Amino acid sequence: MKHIFILAALLMYFSACNPGQRAGDDAAITLTDVQGNKVLLNKPAEKIVCLFEPMLDAIYMLQVQHKLVGIPAETYSDKEAFVPFSLIDERIRDKRLAIPGSNETANLESILALKPDLVIAKHMSDGTIQSLKDMGIAVYLASSEKYDQVLKELEDVGLLTGAVERAHELVAYTKQQFDTMQLAAAAVPEKDKKKAYFTWANGRIYATTGRNSMMNDCLEFAGVWNACTAPVDQPNINAETLISWNPDMIVMWNDPADLFYNKQELSGIKAVKNKAIYNLMPMFFYNPHTLKSTIAATRIKGWATGQTEEAALQEVKKMIVTYYGPVIGNQLITLL
Known part of the structure; x- marks a missing residue:
C-alpha cells in the first residue's frame, strides 16, 4: 500500500512540474522505433534514462552522455561493462548515476523521480510505457538485432538527442567500412x-x-x-x-x-x-x-x-x- 501512495504522489508531482509538456502528433520530433512504438518529443531530450546497454554505448558515441540521468543496473554489476564505462565517465566510476532497473525490471517510481524526458529500453510493459507517456515522457524501444536496425537506432537516438550530425557521421563511416x-x-x-x-x-x-x-x-x-x-x-x-x-x-x-x-x-x-x-x-x-x-x-x-x-x-x-x-x-x- 505504501508503494502505491508513493507512486501516486510521484505521478502528481511530475504532472505538476510538467504541465502541458506531453508532445502531440504535431511534435517537432516524431518517429517510430523498430518495435512499432511511436515516439514524440517537442524538442531534443535533455534528461535521458537508458536501460539498454547497446543504446548506452550509442549515447557515448553520439557524445551526449552529459544528458544521462539513469543507466542499466548491469552497468555496475557486470565487470565487462563497468571497467570501460567507468574509465570514460567518472559518474559511473563513482557509481553516482542512478540505476532504475533494466528493461522489464525497470522501477517506474525510480524513473519518475529522475524526471527524464526520454526513456530508452529494449523491453518494457505496455502499462509502464503508457504511464510514462501520460507523464509526458517519451519512450524509445530498441532491438539492435541486425545491421540495419543498429544503424537506424543510432540515427533515431541522434534525432531524439539533438546529435543528428554526429549520427550521420557515424552511420556513414560504418557503411563505408562494411x-x-x-x-x-x-x-x-x-x-x-x-x-x-x-x-x-x-x-x-x-x-x-x-x-x-x-x-x-x-x-x-x-x-x-x-x-x-x-x-x-x-x-x-x-x-x-x-x-x-x-x-x-x-x-x-x-x-x-x-x-x-x-x-x-x-x-x-x-x-x-x-x-x-x-x-x-x-x-x-x-x-x-x-x-x-x-x-x-x-x-x-x-x-x-x-x-x-x-x-x-x-x-x-x-x-x-x-x-x-x-x-x-x-x-x-x-x-x-
Whole structure:
C-alpha cells in the first residue's frame, strides 16, 4: 500500500512540474522505433534514462552522455561493462548515476523521480510505457538485432538527442567500412573461403549463431562462411553436429580456447588440430549489437587472412577512436 501512495504522489508531482509538456502528433520530433512504438518529443531530450546497454554505448558515441540521468543496473554489476564505462565517465566510476532497473525490471517510481524526458529500453510493459507517456515522457524501444536496425537506432537516438550530425557521421563511416569489407569478401573465390564456427560466452561452446543474427552478418562481412546454416538467431547444437561441420576456424566470445582443446572428442576438427581458435575479448570492443560489429568483423577477417596481431590491433584502435572521438577513444584503447 505504501508503494502505491508513493507512486501516486510521484505521478502528481511530475504532472505538476510538467504541465502541458506531453508532445502531440504535431511534435517537432516524431518517429517510430523498430518495435512499432511511436515516439514524440517537442524538442531534443535533455534528461535521458537508458536501460539498454547497446543504446548506452550509442549515447557515448553520439557524445551526449552529459544528458544521462539513469543507466542499466548491469552497468555496475557486470565487470565487462563497468571497467570501460567507468574509465570514460567518472559518474559511473563513482557509481553516482542512478540505476532504475533494466528493461522489464525497470522501477517506474525510480524513473519518475529522475524526471527524464526520454526513456530508452529494449523491453518494457505496455502499462509502464503508457504511464510514462501520460507523464509526458517519451519512450524509445530498441532491438539492435541486425545491421540495419543498429544503424537506424543510432540515427533515431541522434534525432531524439539533438546529435543528428554526429549520427550521420557515424552511420556513414560504418557503411563505408562494411561496403569495403563486402567488396573484399566478394573477391575471395568461394572455394577459398574459410568455414567459421562462432560460440557464445560463459562456457556455452555449443551455443552458436544462426543465419538470422548480427554475428552472422559479421562473419559474412569478414569474408568467411558461417558453419551454422540454421535460419535462427542463437541455436544450440551438440558435439556430433560440430564435428560434422568441421570448421576451419573457431571464434569465441570471451572464453578460453582450452574449452575446445581439452575435449578429446573434438580433437579431429580442423580448427582444433590447426590451433585456429580465436577470442573476441574484451567483449566491450566487439559487441555485435552496436556499431562495433564492424570491429568484430574486421578482427575475424584478420584471423581468417593471417593478419599480424600488431596490425589488427592498430586497426581496432583507429576504429575505436573514430567511434568515440579522440578523448574517450584514446582512454578506451588503453584497455586493449
